[in-house]
Amino acid sequence: MKITFPHIGDAHLIGRIFFSEIGIDIVTPSANTVKSLERGSEISPDEICLPFKLMIANLIDAYHLGADTVVMPATMGPCRLGEYGELLKSILDSKGYHFQWILLDALSAIGKRELLSRLAHLVSERNKPIPVILWALERTYQIIKELENLDEKAHILTGYEMKNGECKRVLASCRRELSKVTGVRNALKIIRYHKSRLEKIEYDFKKRPIRILLTGEIFSMIEPFANHHIEELLMDMGVSFKKRVTLGWWIRLTFFHSIQPWKFLKPKNKYLPYSIGGYAKETVEEGILCTKKGYDGVIQLFPVGCMPEIVSKAVFSRMMKERELSVLTVIYDEMGGEAGYITRIEAFTDMLIRRKKAEKSKGGRTARKAIAEGNQGFLSGSDAAAKRGKEHVLSGH
Ligand code: SF4
Secondary structure (H helix, E strand, C coil), rough: CCCCCCCHHHHHHHHHHHHHHHCCCEEECCCCCCCHHHHHHCCCCCCCCCCHHHHHHHHHHHHHHHCCCEECCCCCCHHHHHHHHHHHHHHHHHCCCCCCEEEEECHHHHHHHHHHHHHHHHCCCCCCHHHHHHHHHHHHHHHHHHHHHHHHHHHHHHHEEECHHHHHHHHHHHHHHCCCCCCCHHHHHHHHHHHHHHHHCCCCCCCCCEEEEEEHHHHHHHCCHHHHCCHHHHHHCCCCCEEEECHHHHHHHHHHCCCCHHHHHHCCCCCCCCCCCHHHHHHHHHHHHHHHHHCEEEEEEECCHHHHHHHHHHHHHHHHCCCCCCCCEEEEEECHHHHHHHHHHHHHHHHHHHHHHHHHCCCHHHHHHHHHHHHHHHHCCCCHHHHHHHHHHHCCC
């Protein structure tokens, strides 16, 4: 069995570490490019959304590289995402790309027994006993959490760098080393080493960078090609930002939600109280969080044709009036023109910077409160650098 799955952010990086630990081969398709998007578009239904077109291109590529089994995350729900697995299978079968399919649906949709049976099938050709697999699984989840924690710290601290680009270099170096490492223990060592590198960078915690919350459709949030590498762009611009929709977030929501539902209870969201597909409801909740925690603005990302996020965009318009929320919606299409996106994002961040300066010069309560609360939220953590920074930043206001 040669397993493959579509590119979704770090999924292959982490999947390779896990599967090699338990002795199973995986096939990694080539990274997403404009060419692969064109190939995917050729055989996809016209009206389908962008993630599908990239995924189908990945799977064809993996087929040519020898993959015979597809593992697909799937979630039941009213948007097209709920149909991705079946639709991919039917199109690929009709074109002669025959795979064995293992769909990882939400626990709430298929039940514990069915999910366990699919997972057992997934690791049926391993050369390690079950306790080792469970141990590797637990450690892999640890890798995901620690890597996301490293990302989160770097995304915040980037706004305080003395020399622009250092946090970004640490993240790139970490991923470069992870792409070559074998064994989950070594992977964890690499991440921890890069966390210590992050702490050694020189920061100026008297700076008051703008702070942005990045949110939107999950694939665009996780896969850098689908969002034109927006995280790197924001880091280059010295903007502190936070994104909560990640691979680990999806795992917690999909698999842990049914086991520990009380941990996922949230205050009622009057703007969009029901799930309408994708994670539109969660996107709106992010907007509410933004105003409560004093972020300067929200950037919402989604691919053209995404139905649920169009609804959250409409809700955001209302919130912009009622809650003074600043939102930039970036809708990615298949044209690949970077310059237009960059200009819009730069214009938005410039506007936030100017507004922040104006508020500061007025000495308004809003500005002071937002800065203090926002920094508190941003820099909370056990990391020594963040703690040091927190004290400096907070004492600076
Ligand atoms: S959330 Fe949007 S982009 Fe994702 S599958 Fe649903 S409609 Fe498509």
